[in-house]
Structure formats: structure tokens, C-alpha cells
Amino acid sequence: MNERRVLPAFKSEAEEAEWWYKNRARLDRDIVTSAKSGKLRRLTREKLKERLAASKSRVVSIRLPEDDIELARRQAEQKGLPYQTYIKSVLHQALRQAK
Numbered sequence: 001m002n003e004r005r006v007l008p009a010f011k012s013e014a015e016e017a018e019w020w021y022k023n024r025a026r027l028d029r030d031i032v033t034s035a036k037s038g039k040l041r042r043l044t045r046e047k048l049k050e051r052l053a054a055s056k057s058r059v060v061s062i063r064l065p066e067d068d069i070e071l072a073r074r075q076a077e078q079k080g081l082p083y084q085t086y087i088k089s090v091l092h093q094a095l096r097q098a099k
Contacts (some may be wrong), residue, residue, distance in 0.1 A: 005030070014089040021080045
């Protein structure tokens, strides 16, 4: 990977998750190539804190029934997504549709 990758603007987390899933093989190759060439950089703790502070997301805790969590895990696995990302996406879509 010689140039800096520019990510497209996504309309939703679901669209973003789908893009990452569809492009995973190419992105994996880019990471390996960058690591082998010495261009892969580590994210510092300070930079991570800076990025998190600039994020519009907020951490919340929510209790969910075990059955719902297991169902979400299975559905997320079928889509190749982490289950928490999948739950956020499903919640986001439901809230937007309920307007």
C-alpha cells in the first residue's frame, strides 16, 4: 500500500460494516504488505485518546436477555461482524425506521 486509503462516507453503520466485510481480503493484504515494508505504524495511547474524545459515540450499558444476545451473536456471525457492532447497527436501523 503506497498511498493513504481514503474511506468512503457511509450513510449508516450497517453500510460501513458491509463495506469493511466486502473489502476485508484487500485490506488484509494491504496490512501485510505495509507490515513487511515497515510502513505499518502503531497507534499511540495519546492518539487513541484524542480520537475517542473527538468521537460522537458514547459508551452506554444496557441489559439484554441472554436469548437476544445469543440470537444477535448467531446473526452477526453469519454476516461476519462482531456481535456488538451488529447490535448497534440493528438498533440504529430500528430507531431510524420508528421516526
